Amino acid sequence: xxxxxxxxxxxxxxxxxxxxxxxxxxxxxxxxxxxxxxxxxxxxxxxxxxxxxxxxxxxxxxxxxxxxxxxxxxxxxxxxxxxxxxxxxxxxxxxxxxxxxxxxxxxxxxxxxxxxxxxxxxx
Amino acid sequence: xxxxxxxxxxxxxxxxxxxxxxxxxxxxxxxxxxxxxxxxxxxxxxxxxxxxxxxxxxxxxxxxxxxxxxxxxxxxxxxxxxxxxxxxxxxxxxxxxxxxxxxxxxxxxxxxxxxxxxxxxxxxxxxxxxxxxxxxxxxxxxxxxxxxxxxxxxxxxxxxxxxxxxxxxxxxxxxxxxxxxxxxxxxx
Numbered sequence: 001x002x003x004x005x006x007x008x009x010x011x012x013x014x015x016x017x018x019x020x021x022x023x024x025x026x027x028x029x030x031x032x033x034x035x036x037x038x039x040x041x042x043x044x045x046x047x048x049x050x051x052x053x054x055x056x057x058x059x060x061x062x063x064x065x066x067x068x069x070x071x072x073x074x075x076x077x078x079x080x081x082x083x084x085x086x087x088x089x090x091x092x093x094x095x096x097x098x099x100x101x102x103x104x105x106x107x108x109x110x111x112x113x114x115x116x117x118x119x120x121x122x123x
Numbered sequence: 124x125x126x127x128x129x130x131x132x133x134x135x136x137x138x139x140x141x142x143x144x145x146x147x148x149x150x151x152x153x154x155x156x157x158x159x160x161x162x163x164x165x166x167x168x169x170x171x172x173x174x175x176x177x178x179x180x181x182x183x184x185x186x187x188x189x190x191x192x193x194x195x196x197x198x199x200x201x202x203x204x205x206x207x208x209x210x211x212x213x214x215x216x217x218x219x220x221x222x223x224x225x226x227x228x229x230x231x232x233x234x235x236x237x238x239x240x241x242x243x244x245x246x247x248x249x250x251x252x253x254x255x256x257x258x259x260x261x262x263x264x265x266x267x268x269x270x271x272x273x274x275x276x277x278x279x280x281x282x283x284x285x286x287x288x289x290x291x292x293x294x295x296x297x298x299x300x301x302x303x304x305x306x307x308x309x310x311x
């Protein structure tokens with residue numbers, strides 16, 4: 001993102017940020033018998049701006065999840081998206097008492113922030 | 124007369140002991156870090172081994188053994204215990220993966236196969252109630268992943284483990300016969 005003189009969009013945007021809780025699954029490990037042992041989740045707070053998706057962004061939501069509640073979130077913290085190769089699990093974000101899964105993350109690090117798309121986790 | 128299946132027998136084959144014995148043999152004999160497949164877990168670094176039970180348990184029906192014991196101290200209606208034992212066959216697919224240019228995967232499988240008949244392996248199996256029955260040929264099944272050859276080899280091993288289950292029943296304590304027509308009314 002372009003920075004004009006002392007103006008930073010990230011800084012201006014983060015002025016609107018509120019604290020949200022992120023739940024992250026810790027990496028597990030194989031035991032001596034070759035079985036994977038999951039670890040507990042950890043939680044931490046980040047500052048983020050949460051907004052509804054516009055029509056164009058709704059098309060970025062994965063198929064099968066387009067009828068669920070969706071949100072976009074801007075933050076300075078890089079969050080995890082599920083990866084089939086590394087088996088990293090997606091971070092979950094708590095917004096107004098509901099739990100959302102991070103399904104997409106756009107790296108806007110040149111503007112010092114990240115944009116994520118969140119899909120509500122079905123209870 | 125009612126029969127009771129022992130609730131402790133809901134897992135009549137000790138699968139944890141079976142899997143641990145197979146894993147102990149394969150990982151130590153091949154020298155590979157070995158995992159069980161399909162756990163939704165990260166892939167280890169190469170070289171590594173993987174195990175998967177691809178068939179079984181298949182009970183070998185003609186070899187069922189039934190043992191019957193009596194114990195008056197057991198609760199009423201459960202004095203007689205039937206113990207059933209049957210060997211069950213499993214087929215375990217054992218795979219090795221290695222990068223091209225390193226030690227070929229087939230070498231690890233050859234090592235594991237060679238150790239199958241050793242006393243050490245047989246003891247490992249015996250302690251867990253497992254017996255090695257037979258094994259397939261070693262297959263060299265390299266494949267291309269992301270435009271790079273991956274060295275891969277496999278052997279299928281047939282093993283048997285013992286299925287143990289018991290049920291309890293009581294016995295007939297008295298029999299009554301009654302007939303007004305014949306004038307019979309007595310209890311034995």
